[in-house]
Amino acid sequence: MSRTALILPVRNAGRHLDRLLPALAAQSLRPDEWLALDSESSDGSRARLLAAGASVVPVRAADFNHGGTRRLASELTDAKVLIYLTQDAIPAGPDALRRLRDALLAEDDIGVAYGRQLPQPDAGLLGAHARRFNYPPFSRTKRLADAAELGIKTCFSSDSFAAYRREALREVGGFPSDVIGSEDAHVAGRMLLAGWAVRYEAAACVHHSHDYGLLEEMRRYFDIGVFYGRERWIAERFGRAGAEGRRFLRSELETVRRAGQPWRQSEVLLRCALKLAGYRLGHVERWLPRALKRRLSMFPAYWK
Incomplete structure (x- = not known):
């Protein structure tokens, strides 16, 4: 199988690591590399990640950028499959990473596969609803021809839990180096225009939700x-x-x-x-x- 890297941007992740580290340790897919990009954590996150087996790359907090930091990570590994995960996205079950990797590689033209995000156990009504609305229980592969039906949802993706094919990422110029956010939609849109497909894999799940004020x-x-x-x-x-x-x-x-x-x-x-x-x-x-x-x-x- 293709060499796989797990990439985890972190900053003061301690309260999430209590759940995240055991969930990663239980995964049936063991990534060949694990890069944690740490933005000046002050809560012991770096030491815990090192002890768990991650290679920790320091990133100045002032230099952090959603696209630029992910771009940096992609340049630090030669893995063919790059799995991005945020510190508060907790794999739901031991096969989450494997199912996402397999979904990416299931067809030769899939450039990115993103997984289903389930509400956190303590999610509020509206936060849980947002996850159910955006992440339904059925999978779909989206191509440029689907834009007439899906509109802007065609390039919807989320790198809170997503796997990228290095070849496709390189072809579209990688992650944008300076964006305020939504770098995942940017990359997905560029991939679709370049002839790649975007896969939503409902069988690969993480718990990830927010209750915004x-x-x-x-x-x-x-x-x-x-x-x-x-x-x-x-x-x-x-x-x-x-x-x-x-x-x-x-x-x-x-x-x-x-x-x-x-x-x-x-x-x-x-x-x-x-x-x-x-x-x-x-x-x-x-x-x-x-x-x-x-x-x-x-x-x-x-x-x-």
């Missing part, structure tokens, strides 16, 4: 708006997110109704308004002062 939602969507405002080729080739956003809103409203919490529909609508405001502000960020962008963003260091 109202202002966190706005800040997160500001960053998403920054990305899509700068990468306008994605909307031109795959469509905009409006229809998908409306579908998500309807499903959220139905979720709180079915949960017997109809009073939360006003919260859902407020969240939607804040997300839309953040997204639109992100789209016009070039007109905003840097100090304001730092306050609006979830990654203020990006605006240094």
Whole structure:
């Protein structure tokens, strides 16, 4: 089988390592390499990762970038399969890595395969719903021809748990070196345009979810708006997110109704308004002062 590397960006991961390290130790697939890119952790994460068998690569926190740091990792190994995992994505079952690797290699034109993200055991109602909405229980291989049906979801991917074929990653120029986020969508879109396929593998699962507060939602969507405002080729080739956003809103409203919490529909609508405001502000960020962008963003260091 192809040589495989596991790549894990970390920063103060201690509270996650209690679950992550045992889950990785139980995997049926043992990666040939394990690189942990540590952004100046101060909680003992580095020592724990070294003890678990990882090669720890220091990254200055001021230099961390979602695309650039992942790009650096890809240049530190010659493995043919690169499995990226975030510190808070916990493999669900011992075959998660193997199933993801096998999904990537199942067809010669698959450039990236990403797995299913299940809610964390303590996830709230809306956080759990977001995972169920974006990560259904059935697998699918997406190609450029599917854009007419799927729109912007065609290039949806998540490197919280994804495997990349080195050949495909190299062909599209690798991870972008300087993006505020959504580097996974950038790479997936470039791969699709270059003739590669994107695989969603529902049988490869991790527990990974977030319960964002109202202002966190706005800040997160500001960053998403920054990305899509700068990468306008994605909307031109795959469509905009409006229809998908409306579908998500309807499903959220139905979720709180079915949960017997109809009073939360006003919260859902407020969240939607804040997300839309953040997204639109992100789209016009070039007109905003840097100090304001730092306050609006979830990654203020990006605006240094």
